[in-house]
Amino acid sequence: MSYIQLRNISKSFPIHGEKKGRRLLKAVEEASFSIEKGKTFGLVGESGSGKSTIAKMIVGLYPPTSGTISIGDRVYGKLGRRDRQEYQKQLSIVFQNPYASLDPKMTIFSIISEPMKAFGQIKDRDVKVRVAELLDQVGLSAEQHLYRYPHEFSGGQRQRIAIARSISFQPGFLILDEPTSALDVSVQAKIINLLTSLQKQYNLTYLFISHNMGVIRHVSNMIGVMYRGKLLEIGDRDTIIASPLHPYSKHLISSIPRMDQQEQSDFDGRALSGEALAESDGCPYAPRCPQSMEVCFDRFPDRTMIAGDHEIHCHLFHRTEG
Amino acid sequence: MQSNKLLEVNNLSVHFETYDGTAKVLQDVTFSIDRNRWTGLVGETGCGKSVTAFSIIKLLPISAKVVGGNILFKGTDLIGESEKSLRRIRGSEISMIFQDPSVAINPSLKIGNQITETIKIHQNISRHMAKERAAEIMKLVGLKSYCLDQYAHELSGGMAQRVMIGLGLSCNPDLILADEPTSSLDVTVQKDILALMRRLSLEYQTALLLITHDLILVAQTCQEIVVMYAGQVVERGPSGIVLKKSAHPYTRALVRAIPMVEERREYLEELPGFVPNLLYRPAGCPFEPRCTLKIAGVCERENPKEKLVGDRHYVRCHL
C-alpha cells in the first residue's frame, strides 16, 4: 500500500477569448502514479508537460478537475474546509526560484516560523528555539541570520531557508519543483546533499520535479516521464535511464548531453518540428513520433504493464486481450 | 601564413565603479580563439564570463573601465578602436547571441523586417536583395517563411532562438559570441539548436565562443575550454584534457559536483565556501579559501601566474 497515490488526476483550464464557447486547456490528463514512503519519485518532462501543474495540484493550489490523491489510507478528492487543514499539514513544497519564494518584507525568523504558527503546532515561547534548530539543520547559523531579510542571502542560502520553512511543521511528503534549476552547479550539489540527508533522517517522501536528467538520476528511486499533460512511462530509475521503452523517453534520454560523447549527430529538427495538434484523443507525441501508427492519432493508449513496476502508455506495446 | 588565432585576449583587466567601491571584475584574463573552432567559456555566476564577452564586443556599461590588456581581433586591438569602426565590426565580423531571445529581438518589429534591417546596415545591398537574404536565412535555420511576418511574441522559445541565430549569422561573421544560447530551452530543443549551430558554423567557417555554466555541454560541443573563477582564467586548454585530467582544483571539484546520468554516487562532491566578493580582492589566489589542496603560506599570499602544463594546456595554480 503506497504512501502517496494519485488516481486519474486531471486539470483543465478554460481558455478565454475563444469565439466558439469556451475551450479547455487540458494541462494534465488522467495521471496516476504512486510513491512509497521514504522514497523519491522523479517527474521529468519538458515545458508544457504539466509537471508543475501536478505539483501545484498536489500541494493544494489548484483543485483537481477530477481524480483523487491519497496520503496514507486517507483519500482526498475536492477538499472541504475541514479536510483542508488536515491535508495541508501533511505536505509542503519547495519552489524553483529562491529569489521569489520568500516574502521580501519578512525576516527569516518570521518566514520559518509562519507554518508552525499557522497550523497551531507550537507555543510562542518555544518558537525561537525551534527556528534556530531548523536553521542549524539546513546549515545556517542562527545567531547571525535570524533577523535578517531574504535579500541579504545568496540563492543557495535562500533555498536552504525555503527548505527549513517547508520541513518546519513536519510534513511527511515534500514536493520539490525544480529546486536546483536556478542555482550554480557547486551550490546545487550542496542542496541536493542536504535534501538527501534530510530524507534519510526523517524518512521523508519526495516528489522531485526537474528537467535535468542528471539530477533526476541522482535523486530518484522511480521516474515518470510526462509529455503534454500525459504520463507516458513510469519505471524504476535504472530501467528508465538505461533502457527506456517509450519513443519519447528514448528521445529525451538521448538528448541529454553526456561527458564522454562528442556530439556529432546532424540537425534533424525533430524537437522543433510541427505544432502540436490542438485537441485530439490520440497520443500527444504522435505528430513527432518516428514510430507512430494510425491508431496513435485516434486513441490514447491504455496502460500496459511491462514488468513489476514498469508501465507504459504506447500502442507499440499495447497488448489487446482476445 | 595567416595566423590561426582569430581572437586573442591578453591580460584583460576590467573594473566596475559602484557606490560601494571598485569591483575588480576581470583580472588578467588571457585566452585565444582559433578560426573555425568552438571554444567554451565556462564558470559559475559572477565569474566574469559574460563581462568578458561584452568586453570583446565593447558593450560594457558606463561604469566599466578597461584598466589593462588588449583584445586582438585579426591583429587589430579592439580596445583602441573608435566606436564607428566597432559598429562596423559588430554584426558583420563579430556577432552575439543572447540567452533570452526576447531581449535581442525587437518586439515591435516583424521578424522579417528586423533581419532585413540588420543586413542592410552592414551590407550595401538593396532592400529587395536583403529581403531575399532574410528568406534564405529562415530556411537555413529551419523556419517556415511565414515566420518572417510574425512578431517575436508569437514564436515559441525554440523558434525565437533560431531567429536570433539567424540574425547572428546574417552577415557571415567570423566569430559568434553565444551567451547561454540554450539555457532557457528544453533539452530536446537544445540538442537540435546546437546541431543546427554546428552545421551552420561548419558551413560558414564561423568560430564560436560558447559562454555557459554547463560543463557537460562544453564537453560535447567545444574543442577548447576556458574555465573562469572570480574574474580570472584558472585553466584553459583542449576540452577533453581539461575536463578529464584537470590541473586546477576548482575545475576538478566542479566536474565532480555535477550529477551525471552515467554514474551513481551517494553524495555529490561539495565545494565548501563561497565566491569571493570582487570588491575586496585578496592578494593571493582567489580560490584559496575553498581549496583543499592549498600550500600553506604560498597560496594565500601570492596570486599564481599562468603556466603551461601540457599541449596548449595552461593553468593558474601553485601546485
Add this chain to the structure above:
Amino acid sequence: MPASTERIVGKSSKLREFKLTLLLLWKNNVSKIGLIVIAIFLFVCILGPVLAPRDPYAIDVSLAKIPPGARFWFGTDLLGRDIFSRMLHGAIISLASGLIIVGMGVFIGVTIGLISGFFHRSIGQILMRLPDIFLAFPTLVLAISLAVTFGPSLTNALIAMSLVYWPPFARLMYGETLSIMESDYVKFAKTLNQSPTRIMLRHVLPNAVSPIIIQASLDFGDAILLAAVLGFLGLGAQPPSPEWGAMVAQGRNYLFDFWWMSIIPGSAIFLVTLAFNFLGDGIRDALDPNIRRIKKAD
C-alpha cells in the same frame, strides 16, 4: 551534516539604502532644487505663525493696497492685512490639505484595490468599476462638482478632493496585488491554509506599498495645487482664512493695479507645486534599481 559558515552576502542596512537614496536625490540637480524649496516651505509651515510680524486677520482699511516695500514685505491686501503674515499663516493649510487629500486617497484606494485584487474573480470585477466611474470625469470638474454639492467649506472640499484622488491608487494597488498574488511566497502562504485576510495584510500589502508611495509623492504637488484651485473658486477654506488660493482670488480683479495681491500667493503655489513635482521625479529616479547600481563617472 556539518553547518557551513556562510557569509552574509549583501550588506544589511536599511540605513545604507536610505543614505544612498538621499545621495542620489542630492546629486540630481533638479530634485536638489525641489528639496531646498520644500525645506523652506516646511519651515514656513511650522514656524510661520510664530515668526509672522503682524496679525494676519487685522483689518485696517487705511493701510490697504500698499505695494511690497520695506514696511510690508509682500504689501497689503484690500482690507489692509499684511500679505506676508497671511502667507506665513496660510502655508500650513496648503500642506495639511495635500496631506489629507493624498492620505485619504491612498487609504481608500489601497483598500479597494487590495480587496478587488485578492478577490479578482468575484467582487473585484464589480468593485473595480467604481474607479472607472470616477475616472470618467475630468479631475477638476469632478472635484468642483462635488465640492459645490457638499457646500463651500474646507472640510467639504477636502472630502471632495479625496474622492477624486483615490481611483488611480485603487488601480495601481489592483495591479500590484494581482502581480504579487502570482509570486511564490504568496502561493506558499496559501498552502498553509491561511485566511484570505491574513494573506492580504501580511504578504500582499507590505509588498505593494512601494509603488504606492512613489505615486503618492509624485501626486503630492498636484494635490496642493488642487486644494489651491478650489480655494481660488471659493469652495475651500472660507474667508477670512489666509489660504493661498483664496488670496489669489481676492486680488484677481486688480492684476494690473495691485499685482502683488494675486501674483505673490500665486507664485508661491506654483513654486511649491513645482518643487514637489521635482522631488517626486527625483524619488522615482533614485529608487530605480538601474540607477542605484551603476555609478556614473561624474
